[in-house]
Amino acid sequence: MEKVFYEVNSLDKKCYDKLALTEDILMEHAASSIADFIEDKFEEKVSVLIVAGPGNNGADGIALARLLYKKYDVKLYLPFGAKSQMARIQLQRAELLGVPFVQSITSSDIIVDCLFGSGLNKDLDETSLSIINSLNEQKAYKIACDIPSGVNIKGQINQEAFFADVTVTMGALKVALFLDEAKDYVGKVKVANLGVQRTIYEEETNIYLLDKEDMKLPFRSKKNAHKGSFGHLNVIAGCKKGAGVIAAKAAFGFGTGLVSVVSHEDIDLPYHIMQTHFLSDNCTAIAIGMGLGKYEKDEIKKILEEDIPTVVDADLFYEEVLLDKLQKDVVLTPHPKEFVALLKLCDIANISVKHLQKNRFEYVEKFCKKYPNTVLLLKGANTLIGKADKIYINSFGTAILSKGGSGDVLSGLVASLLAQEYNSLDAAITASLAHAIAANNYKKANYSLIPADLVEEIRRL
Numbered sequence: 249m250e251k252v253f254y255e256v257n258s259l260d261k262k263c264y265d266k267l268a269l270t271e272d273i274l275m276e277h278a279a280s281s282i283a284d285f286i287e288d289k290f291e292e293k294v295s296v297l298i299v300a301g302p303g304n305n306g307a308d309g310i311a312l313a314r315l316l317y318k319k320y321d322v323k324l325y326l327p328f329g330a331k332s333q334m335a336r337i338q339l340q341r342a343e344l345l346g347v348p349f350v351q352s353i354t355s356s357d358i359i360v361d362c363l364f365g366s367g368l369n370k371d372l373d374e375t376s377l378s379i380i381n382s383l384n385e386q387k388a389y390k391i392a393c394d395i396p397s398g399v400n401i402k403g404q405i406n407q408e409a410f411f412a413d414v415t416v417t418m419g420a421l422k423v424a425l426f427l428d429e430a431k432d433y434v435g436k437v438k439v440a441n442l443g444v445q446r447t448i449y450e451e452e453t454n455i456y457l458l459d460k461e462d463m464k465l466p467f468r469s470k471k472n473a474h475k476g477s478f479g480h481l482n483v484i485a486g487c488k489k490g491a492g493v494i495a496a497k498a499a500f501g502f503g504t505g506l507v508s509v510v511s512h513e514d515i516d517l518p519y520h521i522m523q524t525h526f527l528s529d530n531c532t533a534i535a536i537g538m539g540l541g542k543y544e545k546d547e548i549k550k551i552l553e554e555d556i557p558t559v560v561d562a563d564l565f566y567e568e569v570l571l572d573k574l575q576k577d578v579v580l581t582p583h584p585k586e587f588v589a590l591l592k593l594c595d596i597a598n599i600s601v602k603h604l605q606k607n608r609f610e611y612v613e614k615f616c617k618k619y620p621n622t623v624l625l626l627k628g629a630n631t632l633i634g635k636a637d638k639i640y641i642n643s644f645g646t647a648i649l650s651k652g653g654s655g656d657v658l659s660g661l662v663a664s665l666l667a668q669e670y671n672s673l674d675a676a677i678t679a680s681l682a683h684a685i686a687a688n689n690y691k692k693a694n695y696s697l698i699p700a701d702l703v704e705e706i707r708r709l
């Protein structure tokens with residue numbers, strides 16, 4: 249996993265104060281890293297339009313123009329002139345070299361957006377908004393310097409932002425790049441070293457971006473095993489029985505030895521999934537909430553009181569009966585609307601889904617601070633997994649998953665790993681990664697996935 253930071257000013261400051269590096273050195277590396285990216289990917293003479301703003305994001309762009317000049321057909325556009333001290337120094341260097349300037353957006357093969365970076369501190373005025381809109385209309389390969397212009401330090405896009413194919417971000421990964429609403433704008437994310445290796449530049453953090461290697465699949469290494477060695481999951485089915493059945497099938501496909509659906513009514517189940525009316529004696533994990541609807545409160549209370557690893561989903565986030573369980577080691581898998589209900593239930597906040605989506609990290613932090621024993625998996629375009637003071641980001645998710653039933657598969661996967669004795673955090677991380685990576689492996693039309701396809705892909709990981 250990679251470290252992620254709310255801001256990197258303090259990391260830059262360390263470079264100046266403790267390592268005797270200068271702003272000029274850091275900026276030279278920032279510009280060089282974008283130049284290297286272009287040189288690796290594009291032939292000589294290709295046309296490059298660099299749009300540079302008034303601050304140091306613009307200064308990066310002016311330095312980039314100098315580095316690419318002559319090898320590429322570079323044009324530099326400075327709609328607001330150069331205001332910061334470094335921007336003025338870089339401008340002088342570019343002028344002395346003879347870098348060509350343009351007074352408006354010209355068509356080109358590559359656009360590099362260096363308008364605003366981490367310094368975006370107010371609404372975009374009409375001129376900047378119109379520049380960003382015009383850049384977005386251009387057919388070109390689009391590179392954002394540090395962060396797409398229009399995305400603020402929290403990752404929010406309050407008006408419009410530059411649509412990048414790739415964002416070359418300076419020094420370290422930032423939280424802003426992983427808010428759901430930034431996902432369509434940032435494209436691929438690459439980190440540029442600023443004069444020292446990233447491991448030296450970075451300090452401690454509480455936020456991590458998950459890699460494929462963090463997915464620890466439940467492969468079987470022991471030869472002397474039997475079905476009981478891989479747990480017995482009980483999925484509590486409610487009035488929308490399908491949800492429980494989808495979760496049960498996903499869990500079985502992910503390695504749980506025995507899976508039973510608990511329901512008082514008879515349910516049509518595949519032959520390998522069992523049905524019981526009450527919790528099984530040898531139950532090693534419980535999945536509850538999906539499709540639950542109205543269920544006897546006392547019965548739910550009794551199930552929640554069991555000291556058995558549990559994943560809670562969907563309808564239960566609206567129910568007071570859940571509150572005691574939040575003191576325990578339990579995995580919660582809400583989508584944003586359910587999380588808003590949960591925040592209200594817990595007296596943490598009474599907010600809209602829109603407000604949550606603009607501040608996802610903040611509310612995951614708040615919830616996990618109040619309930620440090622739980623593992624919270626907040627679903628979304630970038631799923632956040634919180635435990636105590638740590639947050640793990642799964643950015644592999646894809647809109648292929650935007651279908652009823654995908655969430656039931658996910659809770660089934662988490663429950664499957666709980667039944668197989670993973671701890672709650674590891675179960676949430678591996679299940680979430682498996683869910684998203686399997687969806688990416690799906691090769692048919694990206695609108696066509698059904699839960700059975702997803703389970704099929706998970707079985708092939």
Ligand SMILES: NC(=O)C1=CN([C@@H]2O[C@H](COP(=O)(O)OP(=O)(O)OC[C@H]3O[C@@H](n4cnc5c(N)ncnc54)[C@H](O)[C@@H]3O)[C@@H](O)[C@H]2O)[C@@H](O)CC1
Pocket residue numbers: 260271274275278301302303304305306308331332363364365366367368369370371372373376393394395418442
């Ligand atoms: N140590 C450093 O400071 C480094 C900075 N670097 C670059 O510097 C950037 C940060 O530079 P700055 O702090 O100068 O900030 P920016 O260049 O991101 O933006 C600040 C400038 O934009 C103006 N501005 C902000 N919001 C605006 C709006 N909505 N409409 C119109 N104008 C607006 C401000 O008045 C200011 O002139 C980083 O994103 C990165 O690209 C890199 O060169 C690496 C080193």
Ligand SMILES: Nc1ncnc2c1ncn2[C@@H]1O[C@H](COP(=O)(O)OP(=O)(O)O)[C@@H](O)[C@H]1O
Pocket residue numbers: 582583627628629630631644645646647648649650651652653654655656657658683
């Ligand atoms: N655009 C998207 N990008 C990434 N993941 C997505 C996207 N849309 C949905 N998902 C994932 O699909 C799942 C949907 O869960 P949920 O909304 O609970 O569906 P349901 O309750 O119908 O099963 C979640 O894991 C979510 O993160």
Ligand SMILES: [K+]
Pocket residue numbers: 305361362363364365392393394395396397
């Ligand atoms: K930018």
